[in-house]
C-alpha cells in the first residue's frame with residue numbers, strides 16, 4: 001500500500017459515539033435472582049456490573065450513539081451513504097433496525113441494513129464499510145453496534161445471564177486520499193460450531209409456538225467451555241493475521257481493543273501476543289458482554305481515556321456465535337480532542353433531528369393520503385371503464 005498511489009482511497013474513523021443505559025445491575029443484585037455470587041462472577045469473568053435497558057431499545061440506543069458520532073465528525077446526515085447496524089437483538093425481524101435509525105437521523109440519502117454476525121458484527125461492519133469506501137463506491141458509512149441482550153436472556157440460567165449487558169456504540173467512516181484508517185480486514189466463520197452459542201427458536205426453523213416458548217427456546221443457549229476454548233485461540237490468530245495483512249510489525253501495535261466478553265480470555269490473548277496491559281483496552285467490568293456494541297463502546301472509552309492518538313496502530317478483534325470472528329488493523333489519524341460544542345451548534349443539531357422526526361411523520365401521513373386518493377381514483381376509473389372492478 002503506497003501513499004504515492006493517487007487513486008488509493010482510505011477509510012478513516014472520523015466520528016465516534018456510545019450510549020449505555022443509566023440503569024446498573026450489579027453482581028450482588030444478580031445474586032438475588034439466580035444462584036451465583038459477586039466473587040464467582042468477578043473471578044470467572046471480570047464483570048462487576050452491567051447496564052440493563054429500561055425504556056431504551058436497540059434502535060433508540062443506536063440512534064443516540066450515531067448522533068454523537070455524527071456530531072464528532074461534523075457531517076451532515078444527508079451526506080451519509082450507508083447505515084449499518086450490527087446486532088443480534090434487532091428491534092424486529094424486519095424492518096431492519098438500521099432503517100429505523102436512518103429515518104430518525106434524517107439520513108435521507110443513505111441505504112440501511114442490519115448485519116447479523118453476533119459479537120463479531122461490528123468488526124464485520126468495519127470491514128464492509130472500509131471495502132466500500134476504499135473502492136470508491138461510498139464515502140460516508142455509519143457503522144453501529146447496538147444490543148439489548150437483556151431481552152434474550154433466561155434470567156434463571158446462571159451460566160448465561162451473568163455475562164451480558166445492553167448498550168450501543170457507533171463510528172462514522174469517511175473516505176480520504178490520505179494514507180491511514182482501516183488497513184486490513186480479517187473475517188472468519190466456522191458454522192460447524194453453530195449450536196455452541198444460539199437462540200434456537202423464533203426464526204424460520206423453529207417458529208414461535210407455545211411449545212418453543214415453554215421450552216425456553218427463545219433465550220440464549222451456550223456451551224461456555226467450548227466457546228471459551230474457541231475464543232482464546234481465535235483472538236490470537238485473528239489479531240496476528242490482521243497485523244500481517246496491514247504490514248504492521250507486532251511490536252508496533254499500540255492498542256488492542258478486543259471484544260469484551262471475559263477478562264480471562266483477554267488476558268490469555270494478551271499474554272500469547274506479548275502485550276502488556278497498557279496495550280490492551282478492557283472495560284468489561286462495567287458493562288459485561290454487550291455483543292456487537294462492545295468494541296465501539298470500548299473504542300469511545302479508550303479515546304476518552306486518551307489511549308488513542310493520531311499515528312497509533314490499533315487492532316479491533318471480535319468473536320462470537322456462528323461461530324464467527326473478525327479483526328481489523330488501523331492507523332488512527334483523527335485528532336481525539338473533541339471540539340467543544342457551542343450552544344448554537346447543539347441547538348442546530350436538536351432542531352435538525354426534530355425536523356427529521358416531523359418530516360418522517362409527514363411521510364407517513366402522505367403515504368396514507370396517497371393510498372386513499374389512489375384507491376378512490378382507481379374506483380372512479382374502474383366505473384368509467386365500466387368494469388366495476390372493486391378492490
Ligand SMILES: CC(C)(COP(=O)(O)OP(=O)(O)OC[C@H]1O[C@@H](n2cnc3c(N)ncnc32)[C@H](O)[C@@H]1OP(=O)(O)O)[C@@H](O)C(=O)NCCC(=O)NCCS
Nearest residue numbers: 036037040044119158159162224225227228261262319320
Ligand atoms: C461461562 C464461563 C464464565 C463459565 O466458566 P467456567 O470456568 O468454564 O465454568 P464451568 O462452566 O466449568 O462451571 C464451573 C462450575 O461453576 C458453576 N457455575 C456456572 N455458572 C455459575 C454462576 N453464574 N455462579 C456460580 N456458579 C456457576 C457450574 O455449575 C459448575 O459447577 P460444577 O463444577 O459443580 O458443575 C466461561 O466458560 C466463559 O467465559 N466462556 C466463554 C463465554 C463467552 O464469552 N461467551 C460469549 C462469547 S461472544
